[in-house]
Amino acid sequence: MEIKYENVSYVYNPKTALKKVALKDINLVIQDSQINALIGTSGSGKTTLIELLNSLLVPTKGKVIVDKDIIANKGYIKNINQLRRKVGIVFQFPEEQFFNLTVKKEIEFGLLSFNYRTNELDKRVSDALKMVGLDDSYLERDPFKLSNGEQRKVAIASILVFNPKIIVFDEPTIGLDYDSKKNLIKLIRMLKNRYNKTIIIISHDIDFIHNISDYVILLDKGNLILTGSKYDTLANPAVLKEFNIPMPKVVEFSYKVLKKKGIKMGYRDDVNDLLKDIYRYAK
């Protein structure tokens, strides 16, 4: 499914004293069926960029193309509900939006508002729960009494239940412990590998991004700075420094070895990978 930004600018409160340019002339293709990471310091335009995807915002200039829909000032969206079912957004602290008394009601709420037929409802809710690793015993439980990790899963299931092709996660690791974070990484990989979803992740947790992403998009003050594989982006200390992005720990280590000892090690994905290199160069 094509997702493309063509000359997109977005201005908050245009023609007022509070005018704020959030995005400037963005040309960008989101990689289909890949894990795309959106990075940049606060105020760089990350959230604005994703809110344009399902027409929560409409570009001030240019257009966003999502499949057959064009989101633009004079664009044509056939059916906004259909667009919003294609693009599921898991916002920050999604569990704070809970208001139903059971997990089942929480997950089916969105579907009911989209007028789904009730005979397939139960199955879809149960399937969505299964995808996030929870079984049917959770259906009648009170969502407010689950642990943080479980609540986050239920919130994600309430998006997966629409079966969106594109899933956006805004700061999904916040408040999660190590195990829940590992589970989240597994879940996101599965959504890509088994269900062929296009994933977009906003996160300032650079080690998480380094671990999970295929493709990295760097924004700074509303400008698109750089796109590319994580090898081309996150392994580039000079670029990271210029735009005040912290280095992933693995990259930082190799960088320091080069700077202090003049030894150039290859790009490594994780600690275990790095270990072999250190052993080779230290011996």
Next chain:
Amino acid sequence: MESIISIKNLDFGYDAKQIFNKFNLEIEKGSFTSIIGSNGSGKSTLMKIIVGLYKAEGEIKVDNIAMSQDTYKEIRSKIGIVFENPDNQFVSETVMDEIAFSLENMNYEKKEIRQRVKEIGALLNIENIMEKEPHSLSGGQKELVSLASALVIKPKILILDEALDMIDNNRRDDVLRILTNLNKEGLTIINITHNSEELLYGSNIIVLNDGEIKDQGPTKELLRKEKLFKNNGLELPFVVDLSYKLKYYGLVDDIVLDIDELVDKIWK
């Protein structure tokens, strides 16, 4: 050791679920303690009990005052607390008013309030957002504002409940260095965190799981217990994890807490 927080025989539970059962805890005056443990281990509940938000059975003493209906307000005035998700706490229209809010409630003079707000803004380097509306800020900036509001009352104890989660890594290290300095000046700090990198700051670590203290001690001593971390589903800081593995290969002889130091040890 002089305790600033002392808890004995604490019993507490929600509905049918018992969280603490004859629980004991001592926090040393002037220490910088990190509390770690998985979601649901009781960390946040414990903090809410310490500031008197939850009533629990048992003996709780903060700065030598026993918690009771008559004393909980006094105890609260000694503690600055910052929760996760600061959005839920803001009440004012500008950052400046937000930070001044608790001082106003404590009936400080206007001049004193202005002075303190200015000082704390400079300390945390947030002077440029003082006129902004708290809700319009980024997650990281909001956390800094909450931290400023907690510190401005000059508490004896600062409690951070996963409060630095949304701050960029670079900035978070700055904040932790500032907190380390405040700690040296006498502020007792308790940092509840899921981020293993934050453990490298601070003097002590407490591992809490299922409402029990699994282990506690000085930072470096605890970080030597690889199994403790594994068994409780916890992550080690990157540099510690790497030095463990290098130790296995015989490339270093002990764990190291700093990347530069580790590089120097490998290539002597």
